[in-house]
Amino acid sequence: MAGTIMRVGLCARRLAQVGLKAAGVTLSWSTSLKSTAQGLNRTNFHGRTVNLRGGVGVAAGSVMAAVEAGRLTRSASTSDLSAPRSGSWVGLASTLATTAGGCAGLVDDLDAGAHDGDLPAKGLKGHLTALARGRVTTGALKIAVIGSGALVSGVLLARHRSAGTDRCHLAASAVDAASSAVVIASWANLLNLLDLRPGRALKTAFIVSAPLLTTPGHDGEPTRLLAAGTLAVSLTALPEDLQESTMLGDTGANAVGALLGTALACHPSRVVRAGAALGGVGLILASEKVSFSRVIADTPVLAALDGLGRRP
Template sequence: MAGTITRVGTCARRLAQVGIKAAGVTLSWSTSLAPIAQGLERTNFHGRTVSLRGGVGAAAGAVMAAIEVGRLTRDASAPALSAPRRGARVGLAATLATAAGGCAGLVDDLDAGAHDGDAPAKGLKGHLSALAQGRVTTGVLKIAVIGSGALIGGVLLARHRSAGAGGRPLAASAADAVSSAVVIASWANLLNLLDLRPGRALKAASIVSAPLLATPGADGEPTRLLAAGTLGVSLTALPEDLLENTMLGDTGANAVGALLGTSLACHPRPVVRAGAALGGVGLILISEKVSFSRVIADTPVLAALDGLGRRP
C-alpha cells in the first residue's frame, strides 16, 4: 500500500514538474516579448490587433516540455555514456518534432504570404498546386520541415518501442515509424487548421491532452508527461488568446500540435495510435471540403464550447 502511494505521488510530482515548467516558459517568453513585439502584430478576423508573441511563447514552452520529458524519462540504469539511452529517445523525438513545427511556423508567420504569389495558397491542396506550378510557398516549406521532424521523431519512437520489446522485425519497425510520423505531422497541421478563432486550438489541445494524463502503466509515462506539457502550455496561453491580446499563429499552433501529436504517437496502445493517425489525417482531408467554423457554428454544443470565455 505504501509503495503504491509513493509511486502515485512520484508520478503526480513529475507531471506537475513538466506542466509547471512548460507554463513558466510559455508565460515568460510571451511577456518578455511584449515591449519589442511590434513586428509580431497582426490583424485578426475581428479586425483587432493581436500579437504573435503568444505563439512564440507557446512554442518555447512546448520545446521546454519536450526537453524536460527527455530528462525525466532517461533510463537511469543505463551506462552514463550510452548513446542514446532508451528513454531519452522519446524526449529527443518530441524536441525535434516540436522545434521543427515552431520554426517552420515562425517562417510562415513572418513571411505572411509574401511568397504565395498573386493568389494566396490555401490548404494542403493549394500549397501542393503552387509547388506543381514551380512556386515554393512557405506552406510547402512547412510541409517539408514539419514532415522531416515528424519522420525523425517517428523513427526514434519506433526504436524506443523496439528496444522495449527486445527487438522487432525491420518491417514492423518501419511501419511503426511511418505511422508515428503521420500522427505527429497530422496533429501539428490539425491544430493549425483549428486556430481560426480565439482559443479554439488551445481548447482542442487541452481537451485531447487531459485524458492522456490517465494513460496507465510504466510504458504510458512518456505519454502522460508530454500530455502534461501540452496542458501546461495550452492553459497558460489560453487567457490572452481568448482576450485577443495574442494569437498562436502557425508558430504556436504547429509547435503545440507537434507536442500533442508526439504524446499520442508514443501511447503504449496501438489502437490509440491508429485512431490518432486516422483521426488526424481524416480531419485534414475533410477540412479541404468542409469549413470547421461552419460545422461548429451549426452544432449548439460545439458552438457553446467554442465561444466559452471568448471576448464579445
C-alpha cells in the first residue's frame, strides 16, 4: 500500500512539473510580447484587433512541455532497471514535432498570405493544387515542414516502442512509424482548422488531453506527461483567447496540435493510436466539404460548449 501511494505521488509530481513549466513559459512569452509585438496584430472574424503573441506563447509552452516530458521520461527509464532506456526518443520526437509545428505556423502567420497570389489557397486541397501548378504557398511549405517533422517523430516513437524487445520486425516498425506520423501531422492540422473562433482549438485540446492523464502503466507515462503539458498550455492561454485579446494563429494551433498528437501517438494502446489517426484524417477530409462552424452552430450541445466563456 505504501509503495502504491509513493508511486501515485511521484506520478502526480511529475505531471505537475511538466504542467507548471509549460504554463509558466506560455504565460511569460505571451506577456513579454505584450508591449513589443504590435506587428503581430491581426483582425479577427468579429473585426476586433487581436495579437498573435498568444500563439507564440502557446508554441513556446508546447516546446517546453515536450522537452520536460522527454527529460522526465528519460530519468524514469534510467532509474527503473526493468524499463527500456528509451526516454530520449520520446523527448526528441515530441520536441521535434512541436518545434516544426510552431516554426512552420509562424512563417505562415508572418507571411499573412502574401505568397498565395491573387487567389488565396484554402485548405489542404487548395495548397496542394497551387503546388501542382508550380505556386509554392506558405501553406504548402507548412505541410512539408510539419509532415517531415511528424515522419521523423514517428520513426523515433517506433524506435521507443521497439526498445527492450528481442526482435525488430522492419515491416511492423515501418507501419508503426507511419501511423504515428499520421497521428501527429493530422492533429497538428486539425487544431489549426478548429481555430476559427476564440477558444475553440484550446477547448478541443483540453477535452482530448484530459482523459489521457489516466493512461495506465509505465508505458503510459510519456502520454500522461505530454497530456499534462497540453492541458496546462491550453488552460493558460484560454482566458485571453476567449476575451479576444490574443489569438493562436497557425503558430500556436499547429504547435499545441502537434504536442497533443504526439501524446496520442505515444499511447501504449494500438486501438487508441489507430482511432486517433482515423479520427484526425477523417475530420480533415470532412473539413474540405463541411463547415465545422456550421455543424457546431446546428448542434445545441456543441454550440453551448463552443460559446462557453466567450466574449459577447
